[in-house]
Amino acid sequence: MIEFRQATPEDAPAIHRLNYETFVEEIPQHQPNEERRLVDRFYDTSTYWVGEQDGHLVAMCALRTAHPFSLEQKGVRLPPGEWMEIRLLAVTRSYRNTRTFAGLMRAVMEDALARGVKGVVISGTTREQKLYRRFGFVPFAPPVGPVEARYIPMLLTRAGFFESETSAVLRPKLLLAGPVELSLNVRQALTSQPMPHRSNEAKRLLQNVQAKLSRLVKLPYMYTLLGSGTVANDAVAVRLAGRGLILDTGEFGKRLMDHARRAGLLFDVLAMPHSEADWREVERYAPKWIWTVHCETSTGELVDMERLRRYAGEHDTIVAIDAISAVGTFEIDYSFADLVTFVSGKALRAAPGLAFVAMKKRAEPIRRIPRYLDLAQYDPIAFTQSMSLIKALEVALDELTEAEIETHQRKMDVLQETFAKHGVPFKKKPNQAPGILALHLPDPLSSSELGNQLHYHGYRVQFESDYLKAANCLQISTMGWTTTRDVRAVATLVATWMHKKTATMERG
The missing domain is CATH 3.40.630.30 (Gcn5-related N-acetyltransferase (GNAT))
Incomplete structure (x- = not known):
């Protein structure tokens, strides 16, 4: 290398x-x-x-x-x-x-x-x-x-x-959890002439896209906001009431806590449950609502949705799920949840800029909250919307077949197998997400130095966020239009660099 x-x-x-x-x-x-x-x-x-x-x-x-x-x-x-x-x-x-x-x-x-x-x-x-x-x-x-x-x-x-x-x-190939590598067809759709967002054609286009998204997440009501996952989660926070429970899954679980505090919510915090005993601890809190991420982006770990589904079925509890790093990486039925958030710029393989809130029931008006966060106004378009982003998303959803969704797990398997083959110190997790893998480097190796080298060799991975730098961690994502060959090449480059650096340090 x-x-x-x-x-x-x-x-x-x-x-x-x-x-x-x-x-x-x-x-x-x-x-x-x-x-x-x-x-x-x-x-x-x-x-x-x-x-x-x-x-x-x-x-x-x-x-x-x-x-x-x-x-x-x-x-x-x-x-x-x-x-x-x-x-x-x-x-x-x-x-x-x-x-x-x-x-x-x-x-x-x-x-x-x-x-x-x-x-x-x-x-x-x-x-x-x-x-x-x-x-x-x-x-x-x-x-x-x-x-x-x-x-x-x-x-x-x-x-x-x-x-x-x-x-x-x-231009390096993007193995990021966002923005992701886009197909040529999606990139071409982004260059289309804007259309008036109040036109009948715009409404038809958005309704068609929202219907496809509803089928993907198995929830009937879909609301599309112009922005990031942050605004979608803010729109969820203002709809929660009473004392709730937030699962502390890591960096992004803590961000849900920040959303809740800013919305003035009362809540308890529980470390991410891994066992049945942990989930019995949830009953002790008797929360009016539970809010969790599905895939904790910082670690690449999944929260057990089946346990959450069983709990929701046995209790009168509102369930809110941040599925931003999960939707599109594998088939999942969110029909048991009340509110689910996700975005366009991750595994949906479209450009960033659209945020979605999927709901089990139709959103009721809430007059006391900011107008932009009142999902009841979105029927289907409330405010200025980027129809170019919607067009590109329509193309991306047509390309997102079941076969394509299944490629995430195959690429993740190849990534981990290549690490194991080359002796990279990586511990497989039983709850590993198929869309993103977090690799913590042992001191004194530098994740920033490795991330830059991968960039020079033609691959962009995530390592520049403050929380990743603090953890000396980089992330490799399968979410975009990448191949098993791409992830194998990246894993081989990582292994070669680590072995070279370790050998050099040992000689020194």
Whole structure:
């Protein structure tokens, strides 16, 4: 596994050697010397990104913001704005027909764009113009340099990069629990012209989508809000009354507690029940309502819905379920529940932006609450709605067949089997969700460092949330349009990185 990282002082000899091999021996830009090393004149004012494989430097690139740029020293006038110069882009011959160049460019562009510059400029060799243009680079000045080492000044704006032919290749595949990897058909639907949300066509479209969602979760009444799962859970909180019970499942169980506090609800808290004895503890509280997540996103664990179903059947208790990370990952019958929340941007495989509250009974008006949270007004559209999101969701639901839903468990099995095969220290959980797996890294390994490496290799996983950083944890999700090949590749990269890091630390 190639590790892409910012260079350290210890990398200097290898950088100077690769610099010589590329820009003296291959591209005759400098004179040969007996040492076979070339120290760039801007070395001390540049940030180097390198690709390292088994202790050998196989790729490099320099970023520079200090003026004058090398282009300026050659008499080239830069366009107005703040720019960064990319220099000394080099990949060793044996790695040029691999994904090394793409990984290096992901790392470099991530660094460059994070600095807030307008874009980057580069001296592009005349023989690689096709490659540069694929990345979105465009010439902005006449060629410079001698005939044997001719360069064309080129620039790449942020917009140019994201709209380029190659950006689609460099864009990492999303193995996130949201936003998820979308199908081409869904992405195309998102580009459709908006339609008036009060039109008969808009109402027909939403009613059709809501009917499909009702069949999916087995609840008759569906309310669609523009927003995230947070607003859906707020809409649930204002409908609960009396003293209730919230199951503490972890980070997202605690978020339900925050919703309840802000709504002024009275409630007790019980750690997530795992056994029959735990569930008998629920009876001691005799709650008017129970509120829980189905899949605790932070841990990838499921709450036993069958026990909750039995309890609800034996007691006159309102049941509310946050099913945001569960709906679409496997078949589930929520008909026993009174309120269930979920969203468009997870396992439904649509774009984020739509939130849903499914109910057993029709929502009654509540005049004392904010108008946006009063679900009784949604019949079917109460306020401005994004019909483009609704159209995209309709396409996504047509694609979400039973066979597709079943792929989540297969991908989760492959993920865990690959971890086991490569000796990754991961303990299988009996209540493991099929949609998301949480991997806690042992100290001193860093989940952030691993997450970034996966990004450079073409896969985005979750690791940047504060609660994940605190737990030194990353999450790998099966929710989007990904394949068993994708999850196997990610698991193999994780194992390779962990073994390499552990071995390096042991040698140290």
